[in-house]
Amino acid sequence: MPELPEVEAYRSVAEAVVGRRVRSVSAPDPWYVKGASPADAAAALAGRTVTAARRHGKLLVLDTDGPHRLGLRFGMTGTLVVDGEPALERLRYGPARLDPGWVRFELDFARRGRLAVHDPRRLGGVSLDPDESVLGPDAATVSVADLGAALAGSAAPLKARLLDQARLAGVGNLVADEVLWRAGLAPGRPAGSLAPDEIRGLRRVLVATVAELCRRGGSDAGDLFVHRRPGGRCPRDGTGLARATVGGRTTWWCPSHQR
DNA sequence: CCGGATGTTCACCT
């Protein structure tokens, strides 16, 4: 999915519906609505006005003037479509087209327009009043102290820790590889083994990389991305990239400069 | 035809 940069792009586009009043809610796929029935979700949102479009990690939250808010998760293939326009065109594993059968959830607004989630693989989902307290600090703005706390005392691979949304919210597989490559840190390093200056460096690279990927418009816009394939070489020093599963995800890194 | 792919969750191991 969309990792943090994509969801931030979705959030930006979703700002267009702030101030609009929900006329009706369509949830053709009940399975996609988590923790509440489609009827309950519809009742909670109908007639309410969207007051903010926020992002926490990979979670997009629409606040309302009522007692409820809406959380949207996009899985790997979810695309946000506002007023018929996809929020991001180049979603790599997203829908190749906007098949109406892939609309899993939709808000229709009173005066005009609509906000829909298209998700072919149904890996995402929407929820009423999502519990944001289970998410760690947002990767775009995490402090050195919070990042240090997320890594401290763990024998788990550094990358696995970065991907743990409860400890740090927003980093996905591509962003993790890009950040570790830029920071010169091996993904398999025990998370708790980083020295204070390494944590400071990682934090600086993380925040800068996330901001840059947001500007470039996607987590696939990193400098490492095009090289993470068989035969790929490190764009910094030409070393053949290593590939392994770390934290349950395919991981590419430079065995020469990432230590 | 087969294997993987920007994610999350859960059951089941070690």
Add this chain to the structure above:
DNA sequence: GAGGTGAACATCCG
């Protein structure tokens, strides 16, 4: 308890 693995979700692409 902490981590790891594999499955599941459903589709596309090489």
